[in-house]
Amino acid sequence: MxxxxxxxxxxxxxxxxxxxxxxxxxxxxxxxxxxxxxxxxxxxxxxxxxxxxxxxxxxxxxxxxxxSPPTRETYKSWIQKKKAAETELATTNVLSYDIEFLESDATLLWVGSRHVAKKIVLFFHGGGYVAPLLPGHLEWCWRTYVAAGRETDIEVAVAVLEYQLCPEAKYPEQLRQAVTALAHILSRNFPPRNVIIGGDSAGGNLAAQVLCHLVEPHPSIPELVISEPLGGAFLVSPWLTQSTEDRSFLKNSPIDMLSAKTVDKSTKELFPDGHGSLSKLAFPLDRDRAWMRRLGSVLSHMYVTVGSHEVFLDQVEVFVDELRRAECTPSIRFDLQTKQAHDFILLESQRNEDGECIQAMRAWMREWLMKKI
Incomplete structure (x- = not known):
């Protein structure tokens, strides 16, 4: 609300x-x-x-x-508008108002039909853990994952997690809800190899937290054991460390939507007083890097993208470099977008544009569906 x-x-x-x-x-x-x-x-x-x-x-x-409209209200409005625009699909389950209520107060908002889907994308929206879902997030899911499935004749459905926002919900509540959502999807007879997880900004952080949890379980959240590696993960302009001292913060803050001030503000909202060293577990680059050497046991493919004009540039490049140097990691595709800043795939989607970021993400998804990666 x-x-x-x-x-x-x-x-x-x-x-x-x-x-x-x-x-x-x-x-x-x-x-x-x-x-x-x-x-x-x-x-x-x-x-x-x-x-x-x-x-x-x-x-x-x-x-x-x-x-801001609440996430669920945005979802309902987007479905209604999409039905009006996609008249051929208006009467199908592909564009139905479909909500699943899970344990831990987690909710899944479905884009595409989960009843016929062969592949599932579990999507975590960005917003610094304080802003609700935007219509652009849903348009992005439609234009990339569902559209890629239709192009390859493979039904894809996207489960958008409606997680609780700060300041009411503090870390690690969002991780608890994300793990609950993934466990629920796997319990519905979707094998891990047919599931992709990912998100943008804070959503990219949450996806990375889930991967870390699969390798090294968070002490306050039940372990989730998977029978085989997940099919893939995508991290778009991910938030990977609490530090705001990278050179890219100084260089790109004047042109990016984010700054050290806004990132620090979100950090303070996320962690309750006295959380201490556990806060490091929320950020892949702040915790012990040993988890990276075991990532390949829970993940097959990873797609990471960042804009060369955004404040997160340096931390993302460090993250990708360290993953590549680690042993037993998944195959990684790194897309450095030379004309973009933070989360431009969302801005493209907000304007209903098939821009460079959307096209690059859809191409990666299409290759994954056709087993070319």
Whole structure:
């Protein structure tokens, strides 16, 4: 549900939106226009990113949730609009309002028909663990995974996890819900080799947490033993460490939607007071790297993508490099997108565009379905 602000909180939000945010947006847009000219990259999506930067940096998690439709409401609205656009599929289960309620307060929102699907994608949306699902996340799932299945005559369904947001839900609750969701899917007679997990930003972090849990179980979450490696995982602009001191933070913060300030804010929202060393378990690059040497036992293929103009660039490159140097790791495809910043696949999807990021992800999915990787 959306968060209801108190009267003083509403007044503070109104003052911020009217008196402060417009000037910040104006400055952010101007700065992006200058930098994109210097770097010789298309400005279009960077201008959207400039506005989001102000929203993420200026508003609190409560304010963001107050202004945003809840995840389930977004899902219902998207299904209705998609049915109107895809008239040939409007009466099929491929575009039905399909929700599954699981243990641990986890909920799966299905895109595509789980009743006929041969392959399943378990999707974790981004948003710093404070923002709900966006329509672009659902459009992305439709345009890449379901569409790739239709192109190869293999039915694919996407299970979008509606996990609980901060500040109500703290770490490791989101991991508990993600593991519950994966266990539920595997219990429905989908073999691990036919299942892919992944997500963007914080969702990419959550996917990485699940992989770590399969290798080294979290002490407060039941172990999940799988009979064979998962078919694949995709990490889009993943959040992999608490550190914000990488060179890419300094270089790309002026043009990216994220900054050290927004990342630190999400970190503080995620961890309860006194959580101590367990917080390191949430980030693959903060924990002992020994888990990487055993990743191949639970995962066959991994697709990692990051924009060369985003703050997470350095940490993602370190992550991929260390995985490749580890023994017994899965096959890895690393896609460095030279004209993009953080999570541009989501921005493309928000605009209903088949942009470079969407096309690259769909190509990877199609190759996986056809067993070419």
């Amino acid at each position: 959306s968060y209801t602000l108190s009267t003083p909180e509403k007044l503070a939000l109104y003052m911020r939106l009217v008196l402060i945010a417009p000037w910040q947006i104006l400055f952010s847009v101007f700065r992006v226009l200058v930098i994109t000219q210097i770097r010789r990259i298309p400005a279009s999506l960077f201008l959207v990113s400039a506005i989001l930067k102000v929203v993420l940096g200026t508003l609190s998690s409560r304010q963001i949730q107050h202004l």
